[in-house]
Every structure is written in structure tokens, then in C-alpha cells.
Amino acid sequence: MMEAATCYMNLSRGCFEDFEAYQNVMLSAQNISNAQKGQAFWQWIMRFPAALKHVLESKAFLRYLDWENMWIEEQNKKHRHNLKRVEDVLALCKERFPFPAAFQSIRIVLNPIKCDYSSDCHIKDDAFVFCLGAFREESVIHEFVHHAVHPAVEHRKDEILSDRIVNFDLDDSYYLDGGDAGKLNVFEEAMVRKLTDKILKGTVPANVDVFLDGEIRNLMKR
Helix, strand or coil: CHHHHHEEEEECCCEECCHHHHHHHHHHCCCHHHHHHHHHHHHHHHHEEEEEEEHHHHHHHHHHHHHHHHHHHHHHHHCCCHHHHHHHHHHHHHHHCEEEECCCHHHHHHCCCCCCCCCCEEEEEEEEEECCCCCCCHHHHHHHHHHHHHHHHCHHHHCCCCCCCCCCCHHHHHHCCHHHHHHHHHHHHHHHHHHHHHCCCCCCCHHHHHHHHHHHHHHCCC
16 A cells, blocks of 8 residues: 555655545555555555655665666566566457556566565556566566456456355455455455466466356356
8 A cells, every 4th residue: 555655646745646546546446454444544644755755865765776776777687588478478468358448558666675475566647567576477467467357356246256156265364354345355366366377377268257257167066
């Protein structure tokens, strides 16, 4: 939530440019529990831009930024071939799966102080931005296909919420508050993981519904 906030800030002025837009995005996010969207968070996050501006202007951070720029150059060279592969895979996914028309460009932002196992995505203007601690093809593809699987899951939520669909062995945090939104979130995460595995193995389904039909049939057989 803090990382997403930076997409709505004017960092040079240390303030939000469109706090209402940021708040609307966070409140509508179904993978964030209601407890995390409480009033205490909004009161705290309002002070975040000014605190971040202070950090960005510090001499210690500027020294770190010099090192980070060199690190980024090394990463670009190291992952040049992998980046091309991801570009080709995502282009095929865009042909077969429905994605928001706003996705005009894709950016991969590596952050050496972000957890290696953490990846997040944000929509900034017309760009789809991936933020990762370390470059991993599966993480980029995973976050990308979420945006194709999510509307399909919403469209079939009554079917998914039926008792015929079993629980998945995922971290409890995916279940959010334990209600229907949490169950759908878990199902979406499980399907995105399975679809990502297929794509990485070179098997890209004709469309998301064909993929979900097969997975739901398999779940109902258990």
C-alpha cells in the first residue's frame, strides 16, 4: 500500500497529487482486508509524502542512489536475454487474454532494497509497472496474468463460491477476512499460479475461460 502511494505523489513537493484516486484504488482492491483499510491507515499515510521527501533529499540516500544506478546497469546487462523472453511471452498473453486497454507499455522496476520474494504491480498513467526486489520471469508473468484472471473469476464467482470448490493450501493472509471476497482472492491466486506455470512451460491456453473450465472440472473431481 505504501509502494502504491508513491504513484500518486509529487515527491519534489512532498505531498499527494491525487489522494482521492489513491484511496479509491486501495478501497476497491479485493486482495487487501478491510482491517488494513481502516481510518488509522489513512491518517498515517497522509504524512508519508513529507517523510519520504525528507529521506530522498538526505545525503545518505543520494549516496545510495549512486550505487543503485550502477546496480541497475549491471542487472540490465545480466538479464538482457531473459527480458526479451518475457517481452515475447507477454505479447502472446496480450493476444489471447483480455487486458485493460490502458496497458500501453510495460516497465520492470528492480529495487535492491525490496524483498527478493516480493513483487507488486501498479498502473501508472498508461504503463503497467512491475516492482521487484530481484528479477524473476515467473513473478512478472504472474502479476501480469492476474489482470486477465481477475475479471473471469468475478464473472464466475457464484460457481466458484459453491461448495464443490475445495479450499487451497495457501497462506492464511490470502483469505483476508474469511468471507466471500477472501475465498475469491484465494481461488484467483491459485489459478494465476497454475496459469503462470503453464505459460512458463510453453503452454498458453487459447483463452482464460478454457483454462478455468479445465481447472474447475479437476477440482470438482476431488
